[in-house]
Amino acid sequence: MPPVTATLIWILVALVVIGLYLSWTAGRLDRLHARIDAARAALDAQLLRRASVAQELATSGVLDPAASIVLYEAAHAARQAVEEQREVAESELSQALRAVFAEAQQVDAVREAPGGEEAALELAEAVRRVPMARRFHNDAVRAARALRRHRKVRWFRLAGHAPFPMAFEMDDEPPAALTGRAA
């Protein structure tokens, strides 16, 4: 076999190995993007659920008028916010919830109202799940960003046209009276 052919074969083998490695990395990245999409969908669902329960409570007449207006306003703004305003609006809803349910008595009052037990439970669940969903989302974002910053991904444009993933930053501290546990 002439030496040129051997060299060519080796170059070919090297190219195939590099190609396999890159395709494997692209597969990893693809999976990470799918994970971010799923996590983001879950986060949206939890945020929407929280806003709906808050709005229901605000219009139910269980709370005093001032608290109702504050809560309604915040829940409405969170639901209607455009993408760029979303983080701020959701943080404000967290603050409103903390202000309204600052005291355990307020939570007890809601529980005593007809159907209030369920509403309080739903709200407690929602304010617990929002931070969870957000943490999972941002964890996926971090993993994807770490991989996308890598040379091999940037040079070979393995990420394609997928937008650079952004973390969702907001104040999601739940009202202490509602969760009854340390965060």
Next chain:
Amino acid sequence: MRIGIVCPYSWDVPGGVQFHIRDLAEYFIRLGHEVSVLAPADDDTPLPPYVVSAGRAVPVPYNGSVARLNFGFLSAARVRRWLHEGAFDVIHIHEPTSPSLGLLTCWAAEGPIVATFHTSNPRSRAMIAAYAILQAALEKISARIAVSEYARRTLVEHLGGDAVVIPNGVDVDFFAGAEPNPEWQGDTIGFIGRIDEPRKGLPVLMKALPKILAARPRTRLLVAGRGDEKEAVESLPRELHARVEFLGMISDEDKARFLRSVDLYVAPNTGGESFGIILVEAMSAGAPVLASDLDAFAQVLDRGAAGELFPNEDADALAEAAVRLLEDPERRAKLREHGSAHVRRFDWSTVGADILSVYETVTAGAAAVAADDRTTGLRARFGLARD
């Protein structure tokens, strides 16, 4: 919901992670979910109906001691078959960084994966070397759970990313409802743990004992746990040997009665704890707790509000605090009261609901678990390359 749980350690060997998984699986089954646990086990050990054996774990030297692990071709095939037959909505892997079933499952599965990090080991050399491989497998985990704020911190430092904190669960009512045993009552200090394992801190307690007995000569120390009893009391003056009683290994029922009976429970552990389930059990049973101020313990004890803390490995401080508590029934009653209210957050009803919330959050936007064929066959990889 169809839930698959992966246990990395042998089902035959009792241990904290195994008990946690057993209680968790039984909690979900009571709620009407379908649960299957994949765990290493000898073929002849009797297993509960919900446990599937992944074969015998092989003892290999790992991380400075001999660990029993599952790996290799056969184990991977068993994991794959379990995933395929289970058709789970979510799988929950425990201790995914140990080179055993957890990591294999991470590698082989696709879909919503939840992982719980139990230990807060310092980063091992193998983990640094295998970081890239590990990262590719851990990337698949959609939700991470850490058992304490301390475990979460180590996780964030070593692997990056984030996790939610959900503590280990305890059946609070089982401990709260146990019948006290009069034999173990009356000026008694309790200790549960391996006698010959210095990390559990019995030597510190033994060093403090003469001082405690000097102030309160009627005190008795009750020790429950495996180990060499003679060696344990060696450091003690001969006339004090009678004040220490060894109960050996005790059953779950006796453990609950033990904790119901003692006047003070002491946890002098010197390190390596990431949670401290025994403290929660002691508080559930209404035992006033005095523990070393490890990060994990301080957190379980609500920064000292639900139980007293003493500086780690300081026998004098331990003795001083123990005497003070034994002489102050009012303070102990207060600790009991605070402890009983505090442990509610560790009850399975709370912990299980939280874990279920995590499952529901990750399954909300995703398809079910499947064996991940994409990264296995070469053909599949070529197929992907053509895309």
